[in-house]
Amino acid sequence: MKVVVRIVNYIRSHGLTHRQFKEFFFSFEEEYPDIPYHAEVRWLSKGKVISRIFRLRHTVAQFLESKGRPEPLFHDPEWVADLGFLADIMAFLNDLSLKLQKENNLINDMISKINAFQYKLKLLKNNLSEKNTQHFPELASVQEGGRFEKYVEVLQSLENAFNDRFQExxxxxxxxxxxxxxxxxxxxxxxxxxxxxxxxxxxxxxxxxxxxxxxxxxxxxxxxxxxxxxxxxxxxxxxxxxxxxxxxxxxxx
Structure with a gap:
């Protein structure tokens, strides 16, 4: 997360760099010609930032190299797999957050969505324990460097956090x-x-x-x-x- 935030803030905080970045992306005819600005107070935006950087990592790496600021982690299979896993997890959390913020939600609607998410966490954990990436599209695209035991631990920690926060x-x-x-x-x-x-x-x-x-x-x-x-x-x-x-x-x- 810190690496991605540093890269995004470098690109977005320099007007010339940002303009060159967009021009660079257009030259490659990328699907996403820009990346969203990250702010610490808007933590839900991190999911979109992580996903965008992951999908455009090759072009971002080339751009940073052209600016004399190479990022070696983009060439580390384990780190890239971790980034893909993080993008998938943040997508799940963002989806839950949007459902909870839906207009006219009642308390029973919110609790149903939280309960459903907790069940999904159990399923996701079981999937990854068997190296099944069916519900992890980003990780599946680079699972060569995936550290599945670590990911299962992360999901277990997330499950524990939800159980703890919503035990009432x-x-x-x-x-x-x-x-x-x-x-x-x-x-x-x-x-x-x-x-x-x-x-x-x-x-x-x-x-x-x-x-x-x-x-x-x-x-x-x-x-x-x-x-x-x-x-x-x-x-x-x-x-x-x-x-x-x-x-x-x-x-x-």
Whole structure:
């Protein structure tokens, strides 16, 4: 990462160098005539930077040599394979981040995406332990220098980090179930102070019909009587607080 950032910042911070770089790329008729500027505060942009540099590494290496600043790591098979692996991993993380930032996401949507990503990590780890690069297109293109045992360790570390950061989710599940599926959840699995009102709600044919015919959970709770179902109606107010937990967990890389 540090090597790529140094190269990109060298190219982008010098106007003449940047212009020459673009002209150099056009002379090779490359698919990508430029590279995105990297800033430390925009860590998600690193994924795009890594991927672009990886795919254009031969041309970037030639350009740096033409400027008298050769980068020997571009000729190191192990380092190039590591770069490909990193590009693939950052692509997965960027994709997750975009899904979590999707407009009108509710807490249950976010948790579902995080749970899915954690399952994917297990699959990816098992794949690489067998040197299967099916889901790693960049690494697959240069797997000659791949250090698969190291990559499995990285994925294990990433899996541990996710498990650690989002361990609160299991404790929040009962209240989330009340919010997401109030008419189908098992009463006894809900918080005890909601048992009687959940029974009343599930027995209310009108409310059940409204629930299954309303577009969106929030609309249903906005119309649910706070006098008749105070604690259940109030449960939807927890959603912003729970969402902030998720947001805070993904702010840092």
């Amino acid at each position: 989710i299991s404790y929040l599940q009962p209240i989330l179930d009340v919010f997401v599926k109030p008419f189908s959840m098992d009463i006894e699995s809900a918080p005890s102070d909601l048992h009687f009102k959940l029974i009343d709600l599930q027995s209310d044919v009108h409310q059940k019909d409204v629930f299954y015919n309303t577009k969106g959970l929030l609309q249903f709770y906005q119309n649910l009587s706070k006098e008749e179902f105070p604690k259940i109606a109030v449960s939807q107010s927890l959603v912003p607080d729970l969402s902030s937990i998720i947001a805070n967990k993904i702010k840092s890389p």
